[in-house]
Amino acid sequence: MTSYTSFHSRPRMLCLIGIGLLSGTFAMMGLECPAAPVIPGGGGDDGGPGTGNSGVTGKYVGSERCSQCHARAHEAWGQTLHAKALSTLEKIGQGSNAACLGCHTIGFGEEGGFVNRATTNVLANVGCESCHGPGRDHVTNVNVVELRPPKSISADVCGKCHTGSHHPTFEQWSESGKALVTDGVWQSFAGGNNLNNCGTCHSGDFRYLAVYNNETVQNDYLKNKTREEMHGITCVICHDPHNRTGNAAFPEEGRDYQLRFRQVLDPVPSNTVEDATNKERFNLCGQCHHSRGRTWADTARGPHHSVQANVYIGEMPVPVDTPPLVLSMNSPHRLVREQCSTCHMYRKDFESEVAPAISGHDFKVNYEGCTGAGCHPSGANALALKQTLENNVKTRLDGIKNRLGDPATWEYTSNGGPNNAGQAALPEAIKKIRFLYHYTISDGSYGMHNPAYVKAMLTRAEDLLTAEGL
């Protein structure tokens, strides 16, 4: 592949800039039947050279045809870059390069698919049928349910194009924990349990139906499914397939990324359970990576593994009408340009087959992301600082654990600690210390998300231990 112009490169981080809040719009999709006349012409953009459709006689009908009944979806799609994908090639003189057309049009190379602007113009660009499959049977038999196009939330739908060394998005996502439902949790879903409890954050199937489409979903919806048959956090759980949403913090020229929630949000820290669990307060990642509401007063289980957004902001829920355990605190990391994605979604352009593009979709921290706008002189420098911090935090965690003594005497019941009666007899101070200890571990960044706040948590735990004479 040749002649790739790119607009991926840009600073990934700006220190100490204010973070602008962008208001998101959620265009809803609607079905507007009945039929209007078939509109011949362009497949979504401003046309291009030649606009004939004499060759459109096969299984594909083109996106204009769908607009007859799915007017709102069509209008929304028309604003996305998918609807301009052939023009993108034409702008760089690659509009008839067979090596490129397969992913920039509908069905190129297939029987009945795009050939050229002169004969199959309505099949130009990435259209409805690129994702939903051929639509001829559906449009000629709209009432036959079996012939309706699939609307799959599988990453395979997107992965057939968002793949390869220029944009290995699918490959990187597949390596991440998001690709499969969490081990231990999927067995529960397969057994017909807990879907309503855990599915919001752990199941793409549940989240799509219950959260995005407001449907009632029974706990046995995934019963007897294999892990591979279930959907994890797939592309369309974070991306809206049809709409520009205005939710990206700093999209490149003309782009949008079609994110379902705002990439960047800056809530005022709060230690109430209500706020700590209120997903409206959090950015896209914080939709799932937030507290599940447990406080130091809980005895069966400690904080869930998902408290990253709260630690990032510098907050920790406490029982109603009790003082915070630690004062809220901010860190310079709160000011990085794209918040979570600055560190967890570092992107880089394609250079060569040995230095392919990095899409950031494995969500692993790439320390090159720390060098933007001069924040850290190099990735190696940032990594070294991180390791020092992590060592310090881990040493202090070990110290706290040692001072607490035998875990059977102080842990949560689910971690092998005392039973209900034993929990009731534990001093409040011990409950606070173990909560601070587990909150730090659950965050998983060992201080990186908010160094000052995490250090303050550990100091509080150590002070409580001293006061207890431990």
Ligand code: HEC
């Ligand atoms: C003549 C009207 C008409 C046309 C043209 C039409 N559809 Fe439909 N479509 C319908 C109706 C009616 C339904 C079922 C109502 C519903 O699901 O809300 C439907 C349902 C769908 C669904 C949802 C299926 C589901 O399981 O819920 C998809 C996806 C879809 N159409 C895609 C397309 C695509 C892509 C095109 C163009 C190739 C297209 N439609 C053209 C009328 C039409």
Ligand code: HEC
């Ligand atoms: C980039 C891939 C993609 C393109 C392009 C696309 N869709 Fe979809 N569409 C999906 C996916 C994935 C879903 C299911 C997830 C969702 O609803 O967000 C879906 C859902 C739908 C639904 C069902 C919505 C509902 O809420 O029941 C309809 C109808 C539909 N699409 C029609 C269209 C039409 C018409 C077009 C072209 C104007 C189109 N789509 C273009 C991927 C796509």
Ligand code: HEC
């Ligand atoms: C037929 C190939 C194809 C399929 C299928 C496809 N895409 Fe794309 N996608 C593209 C191309 C090509 C572009 C670049 C368009 C351009 O810039 O002209 C793109 C661009 C995008 C962008 C960037 C939009 C922006 O504003 O920056 C997102 C996000 C995206 N696709 C998500 C998806 C998702 C999610 C799916 C699956 C539901 C999907 N795509 C399916 C080919 C495809």
Ligand code: HEC
């Ligand atoms: C395997 C599918 C596939 C093939 C083949 C393909 N593209 Fe793309 N192209 C994409 C996708 C997907 C995007 C969107 C990438 C993104 O935003 O991450 C894209 C985006 C682009 C862009 C927008 C700028 C950019 O880098 O995001 C240009 C220009 C482009 N492609 C040119 C080409 C050319 C020229 C060829 C042939 C030499 C080609 N493409 C072949 C899938 C493909």
Ligand code: HEC
């Ligand atoms: C819809 C819920 C959801 C959203 C939104 C979400 N995550 Fe996750 N994330 C999860 C779940 C569930 C896991 C645990 C996956 C596993 O390992 O089983 C996870 C795991 C992770 C991990 C641990 C490494 C791994 O791959 O398992 C990182 C890092 C991460 N997410 C970062 C992010 C970032 C950054 C964002 C925003 C761009 C984000 N997440 C958005 C649900 C979500």
Ligand code: HEC
């Ligand atoms: C508010 C969203 C949310 C809910 C609800 C939720 N989880 Fe999680 N859970 C997460 C996130 C995010 C992670 C990944 C955190 C990480 O990788 O550090 C996770 C991680 C996990 C892990 C993996 C721990 C590991 O590192 O291996 C297990 C097991 C788990 N959750 C079980 C459950 C169960 C069981 C339920 C329901 C009773 C549930 N979760 C409900 C967000 C949630």
Ligand code: HEC
């Ligand atoms: C956990 C949420 C999440 C999931 C899952 C996810 N994305 Fe993204 N995606 C993002 C975020 C956030 C950005 C913006 C990153 C940035 O600003 O650099 C993004 C950016 C993109 C872009 C535009 C940037 C680029 O690389 O050119 C494309 C295309 C894209 N995603 C496609 C996909 C596809 C395809 C999948 C599934 C294989 C997917 N995404 C899964 C959150 C997600």
Ligand code: HEC
């Ligand atoms: C300043 C950079 C930075 C920012 C911003 C950031 N993180 Fe992290 N995060 C890290 C580092 C570094 C780690 C430790 C990773 C490691 O040790 O491999 C980490 C760890 C994690 C983990 C645990 C990973 C695992 O493997 O269990 C999750 C989940 C996570 N971050 C999610 C998020 C979320 C959600 C946000 C936004 C609220 C966020 N991060 C913001 C740097 C950052």
